[in-house]
Amino acid sequence: MRRMSLVGLLLVTPLAAAAQESDPPRTPWGDPDLNGHWEYRSTTPLQRPEELAGKAVLTPAEEAEYLTRRHAAIGRERDLQLNADWWQPGGLTDGRTSLIVDPPDGRLPQRTPAGAERARTLGIASRLRSADGPEDRERYERCIMGRTVPLLAVSPNRLAQIFQTPDYVAILHEQNSDLRIIPLDGRPPLEGTIRQWQGSSRARWEGDTLVVETAGFNGAWTIQGSGPNARYVERIRLSDADTLHYEFTADxxxxxxxxxxxxxxxxxxxxxxxxxxxxxxxxxxxxxxRGARAQERERP
Structure with missing residues:
Protein backbone atom coordinates (compact mmCIF):
# COMPACT_ATOMS: atom_id res chain seq x y z
CA MET A 1 0.00 0.00 0.00
CA ARG A 2 2.92 2.34 0.71
CA ARG A 3 3.85 2.19 -2.99
CA MET A 4 0.45 3.31 -4.19
CA SER A 5 0.05 6.72 -5.70
CA LEU A 6 -1.57 9.28 -3.44
CA VAL A 7 -4.56 9.40 -5.76
CA GLY A 8 -5.00 5.66 -5.31
CA LEU A 9 -4.58 6.00 -1.58
CA LEU A 10 -7.24 8.69 -1.35
CA LEU A 11 -9.64 6.70 -3.49
CA VAL A 12 -9.20 3.47 -1.57
CA THR A 13 -9.09 4.81 1.99
CA PRO A 14 -12.66 6.23 2.14
CA LEU A 15 -14.06 3.08 0.52
CA ALA A 16 -12.21 0.86 2.96
CA ALA A 17 -13.35 2.99 5.87
CA ALA A 18 -16.95 2.80 4.70
CA ALA A 19 -16.71 -0.98 4.41
CA GLN A 20 -15.11 -1.33 7.86
CA GLU A 21 -17.53 0.98 9.67
CA SER A 22 -20.70 0.88 7.57
CA ASP A 23 -22.78 0.85 10.75
CA PRO A 24 -20.79 2.76 13.39
CA PRO A 25 -21.70 2.66 17.09
CA ARG A 26 -24.34 5.26 17.85
CA THR A 27 -25.46 7.48 20.67
CA PRO A 28 -28.89 6.89 22.26
CA TRP A 29 -30.28 9.62 19.95
CA GLY A 30 -28.84 8.02 16.80
CA ASP A 31 -25.70 10.02 15.89
CA PRO A 32 -22.38 8.24 15.33
CA ASP A 33 -20.72 7.88 18.74
CA LEU A 34 -17.46 9.87 18.71
CA ASN A 35 -17.26 10.13 22.50
CA GLY A 36 -13.96 9.27 24.13
CA HIS A 37 -10.28 10.14 24.18
CA TRP A 38 -8.41 10.58 20.92
CA GLU A 39 -4.80 11.28 19.95
CA TYR A 40 -3.54 13.03 16.82
CA ARG A 41 0.20 12.46 16.53
CA SER A 42 2.42 12.37 13.47
CA THR A 43 5.90 13.34 12.30
CA THR A 44 4.57 13.87 8.78
CA PRO A 45 5.27 17.52 7.89
CA LEU A 46 2.47 19.82 6.85
CA GLN A 47 4.11 20.42 3.46
CA ARG A 48 6.05 17.92 1.38
CA PRO A 49 9.79 18.68 1.62
CA GLU A 50 11.21 19.98 -1.63
CA GLU A 51 13.72 17.12 -1.75
CA LEU A 52 10.75 14.69 -1.86
CA ALA A 53 8.93 16.48 -4.68
CA GLY A 54 6.85 14.03 -6.69
CA LYS A 55 7.06 11.33 -4.00
CA ALA A 56 3.79 11.21 -2.08
CA VAL A 57 4.47 8.00 -0.12
CA LEU A 58 7.73 6.55 1.21
CA THR A 59 8.68 2.89 1.28
CA PRO A 60 9.11 1.38 4.78
CA ALA A 61 12.90 1.60 4.43
CA GLU A 62 12.73 5.22 3.29
CA GLU A 63 10.36 6.05 6.12
CA ALA A 64 12.69 4.55 8.73
CA GLU A 65 15.64 6.54 7.39
CA TYR A 66 13.60 9.75 7.27
CA LEU A 67 12.32 9.32 10.84
CA THR A 68 15.83 8.68 12.15
CA ARG A 69 16.97 12.00 10.71
CA ARG A 70 13.83 13.83 11.78
CA HIS A 71 13.86 12.62 15.39
CA ALA A 72 17.55 13.43 15.70
CA ALA A 73 16.90 16.96 14.45
CA ILE A 74 14.18 17.54 17.07
CA GLY A 75 16.62 16.98 19.94
CA ARG A 76 19.76 18.39 18.33
CA GLU A 77 21.86 20.87 20.32
CA ARG A 78 19.65 20.67 23.40
CA ASP A 79 20.88 20.47 26.97
CA LEU A 80 20.54 16.93 28.35
CA GLN A 81 18.30 18.27 31.11
CA LEU A 82 16.13 20.11 28.58
CA ASN A 83 15.59 17.31 26.10
CA ALA A 84 12.78 16.86 23.59
CA ASP A 85 11.51 13.49 24.86
CA TRP A 86 8.23 15.14 25.91
CA TRP A 87 7.51 15.92 22.26
CA GLN A 88 6.71 12.25 21.43
CA PRO A 89 7.01 12.83 17.69
CA GLY A 90 5.52 9.56 16.42
CA GLY A 91 5.81 8.15 12.89
CA LEU A 92 4.61 9.16 9.46
CA THR A 93 0.92 9.06 8.56
CA ASP A 94 0.47 6.11 6.17
CA GLY A 95 4.05 6.71 5.02
CA ARG A 96 2.98 10.00 3.46
CA THR A 97 5.39 12.87 2.94
CA SER A 98 2.87 15.63 3.71
CA LEU A 99 -0.32 16.15 5.67
CA ILE A 100 -1.54 18.29 2.78
CA VAL A 101 -3.31 16.08 0.23
CA ASP A 102 -4.60 18.86 -2.01
CA PRO A 103 -2.98 20.47 -3.97
CA PRO A 104 -1.60 17.11 -5.16
CA ASP A 105 2.00 18.30 -4.85
CA GLY A 106 1.58 18.39 -1.07
CA ARG A 107 2.50 22.07 -0.90
CA LEU A 108 0.54 25.15 0.12
CA PRO A 109 -0.90 27.19 -2.75
CA GLN A 110 1.01 30.33 -3.58
CA ARG A 111 0.46 33.07 -1.03
CA THR A 112 -0.98 36.41 -2.03
CA PRO A 113 1.08 39.48 -1.05
CA ALA A 114 -1.19 39.92 1.99
CA GLY A 115 -0.76 36.28 2.98
CA ALA A 116 3.01 36.48 2.61
CA GLU A 117 3.11 39.57 4.82
CA ARG A 118 1.01 37.87 7.50
CA ALA A 119 3.24 34.80 7.41
CA ARG A 120 6.23 37.09 7.91
CA THR A 121 4.82 39.24 10.71
CA LEU A 122 2.41 36.90 12.53
CA GLY A 123 4.17 33.58 12.00
CA ILE A 124 5.72 31.65 14.88
CA ALA A 125 9.29 32.37 13.78
CA SER A 126 8.62 36.11 13.75
CA ARG A 127 6.82 36.05 17.09
CA LEU A 128 9.77 34.25 18.71
CA ARG A 129 12.03 37.13 17.68
CA SER A 130 9.76 40.05 18.63
CA ALA A 131 9.61 41.45 22.15
CA ASP A 132 8.21 44.99 21.99
CA GLY A 133 5.37 43.81 24.25
CA PRO A 134 3.55 40.63 25.27
CA GLU A 135 1.21 41.00 22.27
CA ASP A 136 4.19 40.31 20.00
CA ARG A 137 4.65 36.80 21.36
CA GLU A 138 2.96 33.75 19.83
CA ARG A 139 -0.52 32.90 21.18
CA TYR A 140 0.56 29.47 22.41
CA GLU A 141 3.46 30.98 24.38
CA ARG A 142 1.02 33.46 25.94
CA CYS A 143 -1.30 30.63 27.05
CA ILE A 144 -4.22 32.14 25.11
CA MET A 145 -5.00 29.13 22.94
CA GLY A 146 -3.31 26.13 21.40
CA ARG A 147 -3.01 25.22 17.76
CA THR A 148 -6.35 23.43 17.70
CA VAL A 149 -8.53 25.29 15.15
CA PRO A 150 -8.19 23.48 12.86
CA LEU A 151 -6.26 20.47 14.13
CA LEU A 152 -2.67 19.99 13.06
CA ALA A 153 -0.94 16.74 14.02
CA VAL A 154 2.45 18.43 14.39
CA SER A 155 2.09 19.99 17.86
CA PRO A 156 2.72 18.70 21.41
CA ASN A 157 -0.07 17.74 23.83
CA ARG A 158 -2.13 16.09 21.11
CA LEU A 159 -4.68 14.35 23.30
CA ALA A 160 -8.34 15.36 23.11
CA GLN A 161 -11.66 14.24 24.55
CA ILE A 162 -14.92 14.47 22.61
CA PHE A 163 -18.27 14.92 24.38
CA GLN A 164 -21.59 14.72 22.52
CA THR A 165 -25.16 15.76 23.21
CA PRO A 166 -28.02 16.01 20.70
CA ASP A 167 -27.41 19.76 20.31
CA TYR A 168 -23.67 20.18 20.90
CA VAL A 169 -20.32 18.55 20.39
CA ALA A 170 -17.49 19.63 22.70
CA ILE A 171 -13.81 18.94 22.13
CA LEU A 172 -11.45 19.36 25.09
CA HIS A 173 -7.80 19.51 24.04
CA GLU A 174 -4.94 18.83 26.40
CA GLN A 175 -2.95 21.48 24.51
CA ASN A 176 -3.46 24.68 26.49
CA SER A 177 -6.69 23.16 27.88
CA ASP A 178 -8.52 24.47 24.80
CA LEU A 179 -12.25 23.75 24.83
CA ARG A 180 -14.41 24.04 21.73
CA ILE A 181 -18.19 23.97 22.33
CA ILE A 182 -19.81 23.66 18.92
CA PRO A 183 -23.59 23.99 18.41
CA LEU A 184 -25.40 21.39 16.31
CA ASP A 185 -28.82 23.03 16.49
CA GLY A 186 -28.70 24.98 13.24
CA ARG A 187 -28.16 28.43 14.75
CA PRO A 188 -26.41 30.93 12.44
CA PRO A 189 -22.74 31.78 13.03
CA LEU A 190 -21.67 35.00 14.69
CA GLU A 191 -21.47 37.81 12.18
CA GLY A 192 -20.32 41.38 11.88
CA THR A 193 -17.75 42.75 14.27
CA ILE A 194 -17.86 39.82 16.72
CA ARG A 195 -14.60 38.01 16.02
CA GLN A 196 -12.91 35.53 18.30
CA TRP A 197 -9.54 33.84 18.77
CA GLN A 198 -11.03 30.47 17.78
CA GLY A 199 -13.56 31.90 15.36
CA SER A 200 -17.22 30.92 15.34
CA SER A 201 -17.87 27.20 14.76
CA ARG A 202 -21.13 25.54 13.71
CA ALA A 203 -21.59 21.82 13.08
CA ARG A 204 -23.99 19.54 11.27
CA TRP A 205 -24.21 15.87 10.33
CA GLU A 206 -23.91 14.85 6.69
CA GLY A 207 -24.79 11.18 6.91
CA ASP A 208 -22.31 9.74 9.41
CA THR A 209 -19.77 12.56 8.95
CA LEU A 210 -19.57 15.45 11.40
CA VAL A 211 -18.97 18.66 9.43
CA VAL A 212 -17.71 21.71 11.33
CA GLU A 213 -17.45 25.11 9.65
CA THR A 214 -15.43 27.83 11.37
CA ALA A 215 -14.96 31.49 10.41
CA GLY A 216 -14.87 34.91 12.07
CA PHE A 217 -11.32 34.99 13.45
CA ASN A 218 -9.86 38.04 15.18
CA GLY A 219 -6.78 38.22 12.94
CA ALA A 220 -4.30 38.17 15.85
CA TRP A 221 -2.69 34.91 14.68
CA THR A 222 -2.15 33.03 11.45
CA ILE A 223 -1.71 29.56 10.00
CA GLN A 224 0.91 29.83 7.28
CA GLY A 225 -0.33 33.33 6.35
CA SER A 226 -4.09 32.86 6.75
CA GLY A 227 -6.17 35.94 7.54
CA PRO A 228 -9.21 36.84 9.66
CA ASN A 229 -11.61 35.95 6.83
CA ALA A 230 -10.33 32.39 6.45
CA ARG A 231 -12.95 29.64 6.53
CA TYR A 232 -12.16 26.09 7.65
CA VAL A 233 -14.40 23.10 6.97
CA GLU A 234 -13.53 20.07 9.12
CA ARG A 235 -14.89 16.59 8.41
CA ILE A 236 -14.75 13.90 11.09
CA ARG A 237 -16.04 10.34 10.81
CA LEU A 238 -15.36 6.92 12.27
CA SER A 239 -13.18 4.78 10.03
CA ASP A 240 -13.34 1.92 12.53
CA ALA A 241 -14.00 1.55 16.24
CA ASP A 242 -10.61 3.01 17.17
CA THR A 243 -9.90 5.46 14.33
CA LEU A 244 -11.33 8.78 13.23
CA HIS A 245 -10.84 10.05 9.69
CA TYR A 246 -10.07 13.76 10.04
CA GLU A 247 -9.65 16.30 7.29
CA PHE A 248 -10.05 20.02 6.86
CA THR A 249 -10.14 22.36 3.90
CA ALA A 250 -8.89 25.92 4.29
CA ASP A 251 -10.49 28.51 2.01
CA ARG A 290 13.14 42.59 30.47
CA GLY A 291 16.01 41.28 28.39
CA ALA A 292 14.73 43.13 25.32
CA ARG A 293 14.59 46.39 27.29
CA ALA A 294 18.14 45.80 28.54
CA GLN A 295 19.33 45.29 24.95
CA GLU A 296 17.64 48.53 23.94
CA ARG A 297 19.44 50.44 26.69
CA GLU A 298 22.79 49.06 25.54
CA ARG A 299 22.35 50.22 21.97
CA PRO A 300 24.27 53.38 21.04
Whole structure:
Protein backbone atom coordinates (compact mmCIF):
# COMPACT_ATOMS: atom_id res chain seq x y z
CA MET A 1 0.00 0.00 0.00
CA ARG A 2 2.92 2.34 0.71
CA ARG A 3 3.85 2.19 -2.99
CA MET A 4 0.45 3.31 -4.19
CA SER A 5 0.05 6.72 -5.70
CA LEU A 6 -1.57 9.28 -3.44
CA VAL A 7 -4.56 9.40 -5.76
CA GLY A 8 -5.00 5.66 -5.31
CA LEU A 9 -4.58 6.00 -1.58
CA LEU A 10 -7.24 8.69 -1.35
CA LEU A 11 -9.64 6.70 -3.49
CA VAL A 12 -9.20 3.47 -1.57
CA THR A 13 -9.09 4.81 1.99
CA PRO A 14 -12.66 6.23 2.14
CA LEU A 15 -14.06 3.08 0.52
CA ALA A 16 -12.21 0.86 2.96
CA ALA A 17 -13.35 2.99 5.87
CA ALA A 18 -16.95 2.80 4.70
CA ALA A 19 -16.71 -0.98 4.41
CA GLN A 20 -15.11 -1.33 7.86
CA GLU A 21 -17.53 0.98 9.67
CA SER A 22 -20.70 0.88 7.57
CA ASP A 23 -22.78 0.85 10.75
CA PRO A 24 -20.79 2.76 13.39
CA PRO A 25 -21.70 2.66 17.09
CA ARG A 26 -24.34 5.26 17.85
CA THR A 27 -25.46 7.48 20.67
CA PRO A 28 -28.89 6.89 22.26
CA TRP A 29 -30.28 9.62 19.95
CA GLY A 30 -28.84 8.02 16.80
CA ASP A 31 -25.70 10.02 15.89
CA PRO A 32 -22.38 8.24 15.33
CA ASP A 33 -20.72 7.88 18.74
CA LEU A 34 -17.46 9.87 18.71
CA ASN A 35 -17.26 10.13 22.50
CA GLY A 36 -13.96 9.27 24.13
CA HIS A 37 -10.28 10.14 24.18
CA TRP A 38 -8.41 10.58 20.92
CA GLU A 39 -4.80 11.28 19.95
CA TYR A 40 -3.54 13.03 16.82
CA ARG A 41 0.20 12.46 16.53
CA SER A 42 2.42 12.37 13.47
CA THR A 43 5.90 13.34 12.30
CA THR A 44 4.57 13.87 8.78
CA PRO A 45 5.27 17.52 7.89
CA LEU A 46 2.47 19.82 6.85
CA GLN A 47 4.11 20.42 3.46
CA ARG A 48 6.05 17.92 1.38
CA PRO A 49 9.79 18.68 1.62
CA GLU A 50 11.21 19.98 -1.63
CA GLU A 51 13.72 17.12 -1.75
CA LEU A 52 10.75 14.69 -1.86
CA ALA A 53 8.93 16.48 -4.68
CA GLY A 54 6.85 14.03 -6.69
CA LYS A 55 7.06 11.33 -4.00
CA ALA A 56 3.79 11.21 -2.08
CA VAL A 57 4.47 8.00 -0.12
CA LEU A 58 7.73 6.55 1.21
CA THR A 59 8.68 2.89 1.28
CA PRO A 60 9.11 1.38 4.78
CA ALA A 61 12.90 1.60 4.43
CA GLU A 62 12.73 5.22 3.29
CA GLU A 63 10.36 6.05 6.12
CA ALA A 64 12.69 4.55 8.73
CA GLU A 65 15.64 6.54 7.39
CA TYR A 66 13.60 9.75 7.27
CA LEU A 67 12.32 9.32 10.84
CA THR A 68 15.83 8.68 12.15
CA ARG A 69 16.97 12.00 10.71
CA ARG A 70 13.83 13.83 11.78
CA HIS A 71 13.86 12.62 15.39
CA ALA A 72 17.55 13.43 15.70
CA ALA A 73 16.90 16.96 14.45
CA ILE A 74 14.18 17.54 17.07
CA GLY A 75 16.62 16.98 19.94
CA ARG A 76 19.76 18.39 18.33
CA GLU A 77 21.86 20.87 20.32
CA ARG A 78 19.65 20.67 23.40
CA ASP A 79 20.88 20.47 26.97
CA LEU A 80 20.54 16.93 28.35
CA GLN A 81 18.30 18.27 31.11
CA LEU A 82 16.13 20.11 28.58
CA ASN A 83 15.59 17.31 26.10
CA ALA A 84 12.78 16.86 23.59
CA ASP A 85 11.51 13.49 24.86
CA TRP A 86 8.23 15.14 25.91
CA TRP A 87 7.51 15.92 22.26
CA GLN A 88 6.71 12.25 21.43
CA PRO A 89 7.01 12.83 17.69
CA GLY A 90 5.52 9.56 16.42
CA GLY A 91 5.81 8.15 12.89
CA LEU A 92 4.61 9.16 9.46
CA THR A 93 0.92 9.06 8.56
CA ASP A 94 0.47 6.11 6.17
CA GLY A 95 4.05 6.71 5.02
CA ARG A 96 2.98 10.00 3.46
CA THR A 97 5.39 12.87 2.94
CA SER A 98 2.87 15.63 3.71
CA LEU A 99 -0.32 16.15 5.67
CA ILE A 100 -1.54 18.29 2.78
CA VAL A 101 -3.31 16.08 0.23
CA ASP A 102 -4.60 18.86 -2.01
CA PRO A 103 -2.98 20.47 -3.97
CA PRO A 104 -1.60 17.11 -5.16
CA ASP A 105 2.00 18.30 -4.85
CA GLY A 106 1.58 18.39 -1.07
CA ARG A 107 2.50 22.07 -0.90
CA LEU A 108 0.54 25.15 0.12
CA PRO A 109 -0.90 27.19 -2.75
CA GLN A 110 1.01 30.33 -3.58
CA ARG A 111 0.46 33.07 -1.03
CA THR A 112 -0.98 36.41 -2.03
CA PRO A 113 1.08 39.48 -1.05
CA ALA A 114 -1.19 39.92 1.99
CA GLY A 115 -0.76 36.28 2.98
CA ALA A 116 3.01 36.48 2.61
CA GLU A 117 3.11 39.57 4.82
CA ARG A 118 1.01 37.87 7.50
CA ALA A 119 3.24 34.80 7.41
CA ARG A 120 6.23 37.09 7.91
CA THR A 121 4.82 39.24 10.71
CA LEU A 122 2.41 36.90 12.53
CA GLY A 123 4.17 33.58 12.00
CA ILE A 124 5.72 31.65 14.88
CA ALA A 125 9.29 32.37 13.78
CA SER A 126 8.62 36.11 13.75
CA ARG A 127 6.82 36.05 17.09
CA LEU A 128 9.77 34.25 18.71
CA ARG A 129 12.03 37.13 17.68
CA SER A 130 9.76 40.05 18.63
CA ALA A 131 9.61 41.45 22.15
CA ASP A 132 8.21 44.99 21.99
CA GLY A 133 5.37 43.81 24.25
CA PRO A 134 3.55 40.63 25.27
CA GLU A 135 1.21 41.00 22.27
CA ASP A 136 4.19 40.31 20.00
CA ARG A 137 4.65 36.80 21.36
CA GLU A 138 2.96 33.75 19.83
CA ARG A 139 -0.52 32.90 21.18
CA TYR A 140 0.56 29.47 22.41
CA GLU A 141 3.46 30.98 24.38
CA ARG A 142 1.02 33.46 25.94
CA CYS A 143 -1.30 30.63 27.05
CA ILE A 144 -4.22 32.14 25.11
CA MET A 145 -5.00 29.13 22.94
CA GLY A 146 -3.31 26.13 21.40
CA ARG A 147 -3.01 25.22 17.76
CA THR A 148 -6.35 23.43 17.70
CA VAL A 149 -8.53 25.29 15.15
CA PRO A 150 -8.19 23.48 12.86
CA LEU A 151 -6.26 20.47 14.13
CA LEU A 152 -2.67 19.99 13.06
CA ALA A 153 -0.94 16.74 14.02
CA VAL A 154 2.45 18.43 14.39
CA SER A 155 2.09 19.99 17.86
CA PRO A 156 2.72 18.70 21.41
CA ASN A 157 -0.07 17.74 23.83
CA ARG A 158 -2.13 16.09 21.11
CA LEU A 159 -4.68 14.35 23.30
CA ALA A 160 -8.34 15.36 23.11
CA GLN A 161 -11.66 14.24 24.55
CA ILE A 162 -14.92 14.47 22.61
CA PHE A 163 -18.27 14.92 24.38
CA GLN A 164 -21.59 14.72 22.52
CA THR A 165 -25.16 15.76 23.21
CA PRO A 166 -28.02 16.01 20.70
CA ASP A 167 -27.41 19.76 20.31
CA TYR A 168 -23.67 20.18 20.90
CA VAL A 169 -20.32 18.55 20.39
CA ALA A 170 -17.49 19.63 22.70
CA ILE A 171 -13.81 18.94 22.13
CA LEU A 172 -11.45 19.36 25.09
CA HIS A 173 -7.80 19.51 24.04
CA GLU A 174 -4.94 18.83 26.40
CA GLN A 175 -2.95 21.48 24.51
CA ASN A 176 -3.46 24.68 26.49
CA SER A 177 -6.69 23.16 27.88
CA ASP A 178 -8.52 24.47 24.80
CA LEU A 179 -12.25 23.75 24.83
CA ARG A 180 -14.41 24.04 21.73
CA ILE A 181 -18.19 23.97 22.33
CA ILE A 182 -19.81 23.66 18.92
CA PRO A 183 -23.59 23.99 18.41
CA LEU A 184 -25.40 21.39 16.31
CA ASP A 185 -28.82 23.03 16.49
CA GLY A 186 -28.70 24.98 13.24
CA ARG A 187 -28.16 28.43 14.75
CA PRO A 188 -26.41 30.93 12.44
CA PRO A 189 -22.74 31.78 13.03
CA LEU A 190 -21.67 35.00 14.69
CA GLU A 191 -21.47 37.81 12.18
CA GLY A 192 -20.32 41.38 11.88
CA THR A 193 -17.75 42.75 14.27
CA ILE A 194 -17.86 39.82 16.72
CA ARG A 195 -14.60 38.01 16.02
CA GLN A 196 -12.91 35.53 18.30
CA TRP A 197 -9.54 33.84 18.77
CA GLN A 198 -11.03 30.47 17.78
CA GLY A 199 -13.56 31.90 15.36
CA SER A 200 -17.22 30.92 15.34
CA SER A 201 -17.87 27.20 14.76
CA ARG A 202 -21.13 25.54 13.71
CA ALA A 203 -21.59 21.82 13.08
CA ARG A 204 -23.99 19.54 11.27
CA TRP A 205 -24.21 15.87 10.33
CA GLU A 206 -23.91 14.85 6.69
CA GLY A 207 -24.79 11.18 6.91
CA ASP A 208 -22.31 9.74 9.41
CA THR A 209 -19.77 12.56 8.95
CA LEU A 210 -19.57 15.45 11.40
CA VAL A 211 -18.97 18.66 9.43
CA VAL A 212 -17.71 21.71 11.33
CA GLU A 213 -17.45 25.11 9.65
CA THR A 214 -15.43 27.83 11.37
CA ALA A 215 -14.96 31.49 10.41
CA GLY A 216 -14.87 34.91 12.07
CA PHE A 217 -11.32 34.99 13.45
CA ASN A 218 -9.86 38.04 15.18
CA GLY A 219 -6.78 38.22 12.94
CA ALA A 220 -4.30 38.17 15.85
CA TRP A 221 -2.69 34.91 14.68
CA THR A 222 -2.15 33.03 11.45
CA ILE A 223 -1.71 29.56 10.00
CA GLN A 224 0.91 29.83 7.28
CA GLY A 225 -0.33 33.33 6.35
CA SER A 226 -4.09 32.86 6.75
CA GLY A 227 -6.17 35.94 7.54
CA PRO A 228 -9.21 36.84 9.66
CA ASN A 229 -11.61 35.95 6.83
CA ALA A 230 -10.33 32.39 6.45
CA ARG A 231 -12.95 29.64 6.53
CA TYR A 232 -12.16 26.09 7.65
CA VAL A 233 -14.40 23.10 6.97
CA GLU A 234 -13.53 20.07 9.12
CA ARG A 235 -14.89 16.59 8.41
CA ILE A 236 -14.75 13.90 11.09
CA ARG A 237 -16.04 10.34 10.81
CA LEU A 238 -15.36 6.92 12.27
CA SER A 239 -13.18 4.78 10.03
CA ASP A 240 -13.34 1.92 12.53
CA ALA A 241 -14.00 1.55 16.24
CA ASP A 242 -10.61 3.01 17.17
CA THR A 243 -9.90 5.46 14.33
CA LEU A 244 -11.33 8.78 13.23
CA HIS A 245 -10.84 10.05 9.69
CA TYR A 246 -10.07 13.76 10.04
CA GLU A 247 -9.65 16.30 7.29
CA PHE A 248 -10.05 20.02 6.86
CA THR A 249 -10.14 22.36 3.90
CA ALA A 250 -8.89 25.92 4.29
CA ASP A 251 -10.49 28.51 2.01
CA UNK A 252 -8.93 31.97 2.17
CA UNK A 253 -8.82 33.80 -1.15
CA UNK A 254 -7.27 36.85 0.53
CA UNK A 255 -4.21 34.82 1.52
CA UNK A 256 -3.78 31.93 -0.94
CA UNK A 257 -4.23 31.34 -4.65
CA UNK A 258 -6.59 28.45 -3.89
CA UNK A 259 -7.96 26.21 -1.12
CA UNK A 260 -5.86 23.49 0.50
CA UNK A 261 -6.80 20.29 2.30
CA UNK A 262 -5.13 18.37 5.14
CA UNK A 263 -5.98 14.78 6.07
CA UNK A 264 -4.78 12.41 8.82
CA UNK A 265 -6.18 9.70 11.12
CA UNK A 266 -6.91 10.23 14.81
CA UNK A 267 -6.57 7.15 17.01
CA UNK A 268 -8.42 6.19 20.17
CA UNK A 269 -6.33 6.80 23.28
CA UNK A 270 -6.31 6.19 27.01
CA UNK A 271 -7.32 9.20 29.09
CA UNK A 272 -7.59 11.29 31.06
CA UNK A 273 -6.84 14.70 29.59
CA UNK A 274 -4.54 16.38 32.09
CA UNK A 275 -4.58 20.05 32.98
CA UNK A 276 -2.14 22.05 30.89
CA UNK A 277 -0.74 24.37 33.57
CA UNK A 278 0.62 26.93 31.16
CA UNK A 279 1.14 30.10 33.21
CA UNK A 280 2.14 28.42 36.47
CA UNK A 281 5.87 28.89 37.03
CA UNK A 282 6.22 30.64 33.68
CA UNK A 283 8.98 33.20 34.13
CA UNK A 284 9.88 33.37 30.46
CA UNK A 285 7.58 36.21 29.44
CA UNK A 286 8.79 38.88 31.92
CA UNK A 287 12.39 37.79 31.44
CA UNK A 288 12.11 37.99 27.64
CA UNK A 289 10.64 41.49 27.82
CA ARG A 290 13.14 42.59 30.47
CA GLY A 291 16.01 41.28 28.39
CA ALA A 292 14.73 43.13 25.32
CA ARG A 293 14.59 46.39 27.29
CA ALA A 294 18.14 45.80 28.54
CA GLN A 295 19.33 45.29 24.95
CA GLU A 296 17.64 48.53 23.94
CA ARG A 297 19.44 50.44 26.69
CA GLU A 298 22.79 49.06 25.54
CA ARG A 299 22.35 50.22 21.97
CA PRO A 300 24.27 53.38 21.04
Missing amino acids: DAESFAGPWTVMFPITRAIGPVFENACHEGNYSMPLIL
